[in-house]
Amino acid sequence: MGASGAQAARAETVIERAARTGAITVGARADLSPYSFRNDRGELVGYGVDVAQLVAAEVSRYLGRPVRAEFEPVGDPDALFRQVSNGEIALSCGAQFTWEREMFVDFSIPFSLSxxxxxxxxxxxxxxxxxxxxxxxxxxxxxxxxxxxxxxxxxxxxxxxxxxxxxxxxxxxxxxxxxxxxxxxxxxxxxxxxxxxxxxxxxxxxxRYAVGCMMPENNSTFRNLVNLAIAQMIQGYVIDDPASTATVNRWLGPGGVLELPPELIKAYFQTVLLNHEQINVPTTR
The missing domain is CATH 3.40.190.10 (Periplasmic binding protein-like II)
Structure with a gap:
């Protein structure tokens, strides 16, 4: 996207663009297991990919129309940061929080600690x-x-x-x-x-630092929806919701890439939720 495209992206909020196009542009590295990487079939998979799909589903519910996560491979992490900062890319999940980056982009609540x-x-x-x-x-x-x-x-x-x-x-x-x-x-x-x-x-x-999603600044509605999607997932894990448990364990928990103990994951998720309102997640969803 050129300079004119970046200016247009900044003039239009992420939610407005999603309502117009039916898509959220998600920037993703293809070599960052377990957040985003190519599997044996060449498919882009990972924890951050799953979180981005949950965000797209939350935006769909908010707008009352289907919105898909449209993944755009970006190889250079500095280029990815710049594209999120200028609004060319709406979301990137699996980003390391730093106070320096926070000056130019917004971060979600974390869904991982590293x-x-x-x-x-x-x-x-x-x-x-x-x-x-x-x-x-x-x-x-x-x-x-x-x-x-x-x-x-x-x-x-x-x-x-x-x-x-x-x-x-x-x-x-x-x-x-x-x-x-x-x-x-x-x-x-x-x-x-x-x-x-x-x-x-x-x-x-x-x-130590938190890992979450980064997005362009000054998109409060979109940031709230991103946070809601993540909070529902981590609250679901804490209460043993099957869907949330499967999502997290696939990458972090038993049988996943890292194989961390569920008790350790739950303890961290609970510290994240302590700073926000508890999300009531039906165990049948």
Whole structure:
């Protein structure tokens, strides 16, 4: 979309555009397991993809007409951020919250919690400053992982790689001792690659942050609907609603990409809901 298209996108709210076109444009990376990635059949799937579909359903109910999530693959995370910021893309789910980004886009309530850790197979590399002294750690330039290593673990030697997959390849060939990045994305990338014998350190992440959806600023009705869709899903998980439980567990819970204990997921979801009104979700939906 050119400059004139971006200006038109900003002049029209997301809800107005959805009412006119019957679609919400969703920007998605195709290599960020478990949030958005291509499966063996080439289909775009993931936790963020499922959340975007729930948002589209909520907007459909609000407008009283069908609205579909129209996915647009975007490979460059910086380009994705710019397109959301200028209104070319209405939604991106699986985004890491930072206060810097909040200056230019709006964020939903979170549907996941993550942090910066190091994926390694090295014995004795625990993630402490002492264990990382002189170790070669792969980082993606400009990422939160690079920032955390630079600011919190300067004893390590940072090795720039284009992406997490490249970092995993470097780890597999022993060119680096570890890969620093988002712990959920690292776990998803390792599982997708079939890597064995890897562990995430330290036990407590170097940095923690919420993960949710980002959208253009000044779209309060749309932001409310996005929050409602997420709140219904996480409240449903807390009360053991089958549909919500299946959605979350497919990616985070037992049998999913991360296989986190349901009690841990529920505890986090409850902390999110404490700051908002409880959503009554029928268990039969």
């Amino acid at each position: 942090g910066i850790r190091i994926l390694t197979r090295a014995q004795g590399l625990s993630g402490t400053a002492e264990s990382l002294a002189g170790k070669r750690i792969a980082v993606v330039p400009g990422s939160l992982g690079e920032r955390a290593m630079r600011d919190l673990r300067p004893q390590a030697i940072r090795v720039a790689v284009p992406g997490l997959k490249d970092g995993l390849a470097a780890l597999g060939s022993a060119r680096v001792d570890g890969v620093a990045g988002d712990s959920i994305l690292l776990a998803g990338a390792a599982r997708s690659a079939g890597s064995q014998g890897l562990t995430l350190v330290p036990e407590d992440p170097l940095v």
